[in-house]
Amino acid sequence: MIGCYDFCGHYEWTFEWLRQQGGHELVRAYWDEAIHQDSQSHAVELIVGKGIEGMKEYWGPTLADEGAVYERTVTEDVFRIDMHECPSKGFLIRNGLHQYTDYCDHCMGWIGPLMEKAGFVIDHEHNHCGQCWWEMRRKNDASPSSAPGVLSGRSDVRLRPGWKSPQTDHYERATDPDDKTTV
Template sequence: MIPSDHFTRFYNEVFKFIEQQGERELDDYFLEISKNQENHILHLIREKGFEGMLQYWSVIRDEENCDLDLGYDEDKFEIKMHLCPSLTKAKDNDAERWERYCDHCAGWIGPIMDKTGYHLVYDVIDRDQPQCHMRVYKDEAKAREAEMDVRLLMGWPGRKQS
């Protein structure tokens, strides 16, 4: 098994390689990651909604040692990543970080939210800072309104543009 420090660096190189093959190939790759992740989260979202999201990302927070806040109210589920261990490891790399490294998160999360009827607003804030702010809304109008405050909005394959 590959250690997480090496996995992140490997992933970084895979992203660079696939991007060289073309934008469509990169979208297809993110969609495949998304399909795989459905095995872990889709049933939680469909059965428990925001509580299922909290359950899933609480495990990720603990397993990946993320410095983040999780929570939800009646309108939205929210993650505030204060220090992303994945981007931090990718940046600590003599092979240079893929410039769009953060795209992979929205690339797999967005299609799942689309399939479940939720609306993702993913603010990377700054590609060089290991932090982000993810919000998931039940109401599409509230999601579009929230996009007005985003510094760097991430898209994903198949995202409906407003």
């Protein structure tokens, strides 16, 4: 049995192997089927069943157990996570592991379909350095994502020095999970 951190390296290698076998579509299918529909079915049950309360129940213990350095901001309408140190991407960076072109995308690869099923949309951005932010709102809420610092104050990861880099990818709301520019 491998340790939880060693898992991250194998996980990333699997994404690249799948991409080589069947392209990005196969990787996205893996994220949806193996993660969203299988290993994280407990998250699906909580979030589909309880909405924002289910998000609190799922991400609070999960991110704490993983050793994430993050802040969450919750209102009646929005659930926001500011990830300052992602433990799995941090493991890859510290160990010089880089197999798959966008390891960070796997979170939205399984969370996107889950949120759609639960009736939520996600605004998300990550910088490939172990930092990201997510804002989840009900589908019928057309509000744009918050400006840096407005919703989560000083905890907003976008206020970090060096947040933006040439490597930064931005993902905004969409209903087409195959669209490379959106999730």
